[in-house]
Amino acid sequence: MISSVSKGVIKAGLTEGSYYANKYIGAKRLDPNNLYGIESPLLKEAMKYIGVDYSSNGKTPEEGFNSARFVQYVFEQALHLKVPGNSSEQWSLGEDILKENLQPGDVLFFKNADTGNITTTAFYVGKGRMIYSSSTKGITIIEFKDSSYWNSRFYGAKRITEVRDIDREDPLISEALKYIGAPYLESGKTPSGFDCSGFTKYVYEKALGIYLPGAPEQQWKLGTPVKKEDIEVGDLVFFENTHRPGISHVGIYAGNNQMIHASRTGSAEVRINYLSYNFYTEKFAGIRRVKNLTIPKDIPVVKEAIDLLNVPYKSGGTSPEGFDTSGFVQYVYKQIGMDLPRYGKNMLQEGTEVKEEDLQPGDIVFFKSSSIIPAIYVGNGQIAVVSRTEGVRITNYKVSSYWNPIYYSARRLNVEG
Structure with a gap:
């Protein structure tokens, strides 16, 4: 079957001496389940969801996806890797890849042209194409290589083959993990409800017998200042001008660019976040090491x-x-x-x-x-x-x-x- 300019779709023979036989070049057999001839398990999985609707909060094909949730879901299904569900947090993962070295399955990151914040993630399909969740078309494949829109917003690319975990063996982190999901409560100091500094105070006391004051701006004044490149598991990470002026939020560094903290936003609970999350990079104030503030009980x-x-x-x-x-x-x-x-x-x-x-x-x-x-x-x-x-x-x-x-x-x- 072939589409003819003059006759539309027709059946034509390939017998010797016929018009089409003389112009015959070759043939390909296409797999209807893999029309793009893709080898990457990530892309094979991603292709299953073409046409799935966009959703700002959805986490499944039935609910729909935003771009980051789509990437998160595909990694979980294809490689059993648990990547975060936020584009800026996903940027913490994997190996940096130059645009000219892209391979199918690499993750592309795009920014907001005005703020510079990472807002969109996609999978590179190959030949200048990508698959992502579009707010207007849902899961779709588009050309991006020659697109002035996407090139002006291109932030970088990552090759993600593993997701490194937090340091769960550290006694402080082990204690902190007991309270994942505990609700956020203003001025809360117990597992029935924590605010940010109430959480750090409680965990340090239970795990190490170190007694921190009860406000983030007071904890900020303690210990030893630490440079970002020297951060260690258990250090306190501080943020300013979040919901009020000055030092206003604190969490515990858990390793591999992640922190455990009692967050008042979103689900309002104790949770793990990457420090690369747009909000935290903008509000980052500094790091303090307080593990040395032990009490000499031998006296x-x-x-x-x-x-x-x-x-x-x-x-x-x-x-x-x-x-x-x-x-x-x-x-x-x-x-x-x-x-x-x-x-x-x-x-x-x-x-x-x-x-x-x-x-x-x-x-x-x-x-x-x-x-x-x-x-x-x-x-x-x-x-x-x-x-x-x-x-x-x-x-x-x-x-x-x-x-x-x-x-x-x-x-x-x-x-x-």
């Missing part, structure tokens, strides 16, 4: 104080049933064989005065409000102190807007043992 006074964490506040309390501020300090020192006066103003007369810059774990620090409030210094700017609302707790007075301004004095006692 008897410090150990006794830590053992009493979460004992409730009680007015006039001097026992583990409940403490007031001075009752707590008096009790702790009593456990190591040292008697102190009942109230903070009298404790100020004990031992020798210590400059703030010379503080050591086990020293008594004093704060002046309507009365003299004693606390036990446990290192790295942290004190064990009694809060009316939380009982015995660890707080970093150096970064606290309440405690730092009312710092008053410190004393060192001659403690044996």
Whole structure:
């Protein structure tokens, strides 16, 4: 069968001496399931969905796909690789490929011409063509090589053969993963609901016994600044001007350009995101290493104080049933064989005065409000102190807007043992 210019579709013979026999060049047998002769398993899978509708949120052929979700779905079906469902996060994966070295199955990335953000991903089919989910046509194959529209937006290409996982063996990450899917809750500090800094605080305390303050801008002031190229698993990554000015979001670096964090956007839960996500690259503020902020429990006074964490506040309390501020300090020192006066103003007369810059774990620090409030210094700017609302707790007075301004004095006692 052939389409003739003059007669339309006709049946023509290839007998010797006929018009078409004299012009015959050769023949190809096409596989109806693989009309493009494609070898790439990714493309074989992608071709199955030509004509599937576009959807901004869909994740299956029945729901439809956007461009990134389409790429995600094909990788899962063809290679059992779990790639993220966002174009800018997908950019973190694989090997950079120059345009002239493209092979079928490579992933193409395109940007928004105004913002420069990655917005679209596609599979390279070969011969200048690509397959992607178009907002107007659904899954379709188009020419891009000679397209001024697509070339002006071309961001780069990747060859993705593996997806490297986060460091699940690290004790901090192992602890963080327990709470994947926990809901986001403003000011939340427990698995029933976390905000971003409540999550980092909770995980560090459970995994490493490190007590972080409760706000991202306070955590930002701790530890050691780290360059991007030196980032390690467990470092805190910070972002600014997200939902409010200044440092406003924090997560835990989990390895391979990914972080675990309590996100207030999207599904509003604890989840894993790539740092290449457009939003986080725009809002990135810096990195802090805080794993060294451990509490020296080998010091008897410090150990006794830590053992009493979460004992409730009680007015006039001097026992583990409940403490007031001075009752707590008096009790702790009593456990190591040292008697102190009942109230903070009298404790100020004990031992020798210590400059703030010379503080050591086990020293008594004093704060002046309507009365003299004693606390036990446990290192790295942290004190064990009694809060009316939380009982015995660890707080970093150096970064606290309440405690730092009312710092008053410190004393060192001659403690044996």
